[in-house]
Amino acid sequence: RSQNFHSRSTQRYPSMKQIQGAKDMAQKATNAVKDLDRKAKDLVIKVNTPPPPPRVFGGIVLKRTPALTPEDEPAVPGSQKFCMKLFLVPLALVAWLYGCIAWMLLELMRCFLLPCLGPLFVQKWRF
Numbered sequence: 001r002s003q004n005f006h007s008r009s010t011q012r013y014p015s016m017k018q019i020q021g022a023k024d025m026a027q028k029a030t031n032a033v034k035d036l037d038r039k040a041k042d043l044v045i046k047v048n049t050p051p052p053p054p055r056v057f058g059g060i061v062l063k064r065t066p067a068l069t070p071e072d073e074p075a076v077p078g079s080q081k082f083c084m085k086l087f088l089v090p091l092a093l094v095a096w097l098y099g100c101i102a103w104m105l106l107e108l109m110r111c112f113l114l115p116c117l118g119p120l121f122v123q124k125w126r127f
Contacts, residue, residue, distance in 0.1 A: 014022075051068040054061050063072045 053069055054064055054071050056062070061071060063076055065075065067073050067075055
């Protein structure tokens, strides 16, 4: 009987360090499985999703330089793009400057003329 009791009491249990190590290994395995699952889902989405059609702005199809869809063909050469920008950027700057001047004139009228004309305008149109 004493031998039986002795053999039970000396039974080897895992230490706390071993338990923590097993928990860490299980956590790493779980993270690895989750990472593989996420990568697989991303790959499925990338493989099965066709590229979107090119954007249309003002009735003009904006073609992409590496043609991804048939709508992007024929590709616009770089020299043609440069010439278009050389013509259109100064035109856009002039239009922007014209808009700024018009906005400033309207603000000046609002700040200086309307306070002066306000009472007359109200008296003339009073019913």
